[in-house]
Amino acid sequence: MSEYLFEMRNIVKEFSGVRALNGIDLAVRPGECVGLCGENGAGKSTLMKVLSGVYPYGTWEGEILFDGKPLRAASVRDSEAAGIVIIHQELMLVPQLSVAENIFLGNEIRKFGGVMDYDAMYAKADALLARLKLKDVNVAAPVMNYGGGYQQLFEIAKALAKNARLLILDEPSSSLTSSETDTLLAIIEDLKHDGVACVYISHKLEEVARVCDTVTVIRDGKHIVTKPMSEMTTHSIITAMVGRDIENLFPKVDHDIGEVIFEARHVTCWDLANPNRKRVDDISFQLRRGEILGIAGLVGAGRTELVSAIFGAYPGRYEAELVLEGKSIKIKSPEQAIKAGLSLVPEDRKRQGIVPLLGVGDNITLATLSHYAHAGQIDRQAELQVVEAEIKRLRVKTASPELAIMGLSGGNQQKAVLTKMLLPGPKVLILDEPTRGVDVGSKYDIYKLMFELAAKGVAIIMVSSEMPEVLGVSDRVLVVGEGKLRGDFKNVGLTQEQVLAAAISHAAEGPAHAA
């Protein structure tokens, strides 16, 4: 048993009755790198929160052994003291502080009375960076002077400064270029030689294949398989990740698909922080009347950026040529997009969808208020009639249309946001993760509404991370990976494996086409 540095046994974690983790095992030897794979929502991040002490001992069942001894971390500090350090997908650096200050943040080398010993910190930071083969870094310069690749390595240096013996990397390459990723993987190899153990969480299976010795796949909170990488292929990993039937959650209705109504050409978005990096790289596609187009891909692939650029809402620099009903249209703001006949239901309901203090009715009419007004004065009666009708039609459960929307459940809030963006009467409806955080009943209502709209000739673009949803609802599926169009499939006999393979496949293979 003591051959393992770290062992999790039969971990169970419940959230108000729902089992997010249901008997997960994970074990890592010293100097070994274990790849942890699973779809979005499989339970990877919950598992990492158990592991790193975000969920303290006692809030979950099961056992964690570290160095053969039980680990009962009450907080992140405890697990870090034991030598477990997690590096999050979002970098946790303070851009204005220097490299050395970041590496020792919360862990500063002090002289007497809390005064920082800069000389010692600089020297040790230099030594740590040398271990990572990073030369030419001025540890006294602010972190923001360095690019994403360097920053990822600073995070690793920070972990090493805490004497990490188990390093957990969560999607470490999601903001890196391919050459930066190569450097990162080489460094992980070096760390393995030094006896540091790693857990590598990534959707990019070719990276997992390159750097990991063992692979563990989880799905729906359950442990599926753990095998040496030598016995696995990327294909077998994908099969293990997906491997489930789609239940008949989707009230699919036959609808006619008409002529091309909308076209987006050469959509390109640049990263806000890193102007050389493209979040969306020259994507073009067509959309037909009455068609539901699913956009699949992994988190961070550039799907949200793609649709927000089309809607005129991307905050950074972007380019897009749009054609609606044969006419070229210019869209620079959501205001213009809605006028042109486009609607977008955003991904983050709380931040982008609702105005929490306003009433349900006021939220519903926010996009179309001027329709119920004469010379700027709101005709409350006309407004309320529309609101009441919409609330009934979509079965929004609220005691009164005047109730502040923040009091409603997620599903009902989402229905209100959806109807808000339907009231302008869009020709093209864009839904970004329309059922995120929504209960099953509301999900069903939302799918039903989508099919009704499609039958009426509305063209729908749906971005979704839930594979069953993509396959259950879409007529056609676009797959986006690393900002590029990786596949364009008709949804006839399409499988999750095909979609996932396209999403993960290396850019060099080019877009995949089925049948």
Next chain:
Amino acid sequence: MQSQQIQQLFVRYKILALLIAVAIIWVFFHIKTDAAFVTPGNLSNLFRQMAITGMLACGMVFVIIAGEIDLSIGSQLGLLGGVVAILTVNQGWGTWTAIGAVLVLGLLIGAVNGYIVTKMRVPSFIVGLGGMLAFRGIVLFITGSSTIAPAPDNLIAIGQGFVPPDVSRWIGGLIFLAMVALTARRRVRRTKLGLQQAAVWIDVAKIVAIGAFIFGFVRMLNDANGIPIPVMILLGLLAVFTYVSTQTVFGRHIYAVGGNMEATRLSGVNVARVKLVVFAIMGLMCAFAGIITVARTGSGSPSAGTGGELDAISACFIGGTSMRGGSGTVYGALIGALVMASLDNGMQLMDVDNSWQMIIKGVILVLAVWVDVLSGSNRNG
């Protein structure tokens, strides 16, 4: 249980708590000043003192609901007042032409502030701070740091004149009838739409209270020459601003922008334009306040309006406007202004030392907002 119900009542009718606070303050000063506080003469004076802060608060409450702040309004008031004094006294412009010109100028200054905040994306706190210095500097420059007097008589009449008692009575009666009609229409409409109704006794009690208030207000001020014209203007502004905030598309958009700017933008609202207009209105209110200041004192003083922004902002917060934007009412802000004016007036009557006046006003501001936080009405989701 009981205390919880009372708390709920106050959360729903925040105005009730504020009015009780005003009543307590008035009773306190009345006793302390040997019955010199609640007299027609003093109240007339108090309302006139409050009128200027009230005008600024009307504009400020929109700015704060929209999620911004404007610290330059005291200096804007000084500048616009200075311009009206120079135009009438030194340049010999007619009073009404000068007033018109200054109102337009106020609107423009506000619009420029709004442009810098929305299009050039300088935080409004900084724009206000810069404007506070720059506008004050311009006043000192154009007035040569000296008071400009005497203002023409017809300008002074606006600041010091009164609505004749008979007309005051008529106006009071009309306002009362309008309130009754509005309440009745509201009930009819809500019944027709099947909406929840307030209990009949609450509406009746509201109307009776409003009637008693109007009657007492008009009667009291008629004993002291009638309603002062600045107070009448303020009441007019209260009506307009309440209408805009509750009945118009623009008003709804102000609340939406302050409540969640990103969601509002994605709903196709031009959020920059909404904020720009809000700042322009703020400038217009500074022009009103500046003109009335000159009219009241009969002269354009280079230091007029100093600290006015603090009174206006305090009034908004005492009146229950949320610091994070998205909620607040115009009448709340005006009652807040009444609280501030009552404290000023009462302490002056009591001959409290200026240092203590400042200490007490500061403490009351913090206290009022603390009570508001406690009542949970400012909890955002």
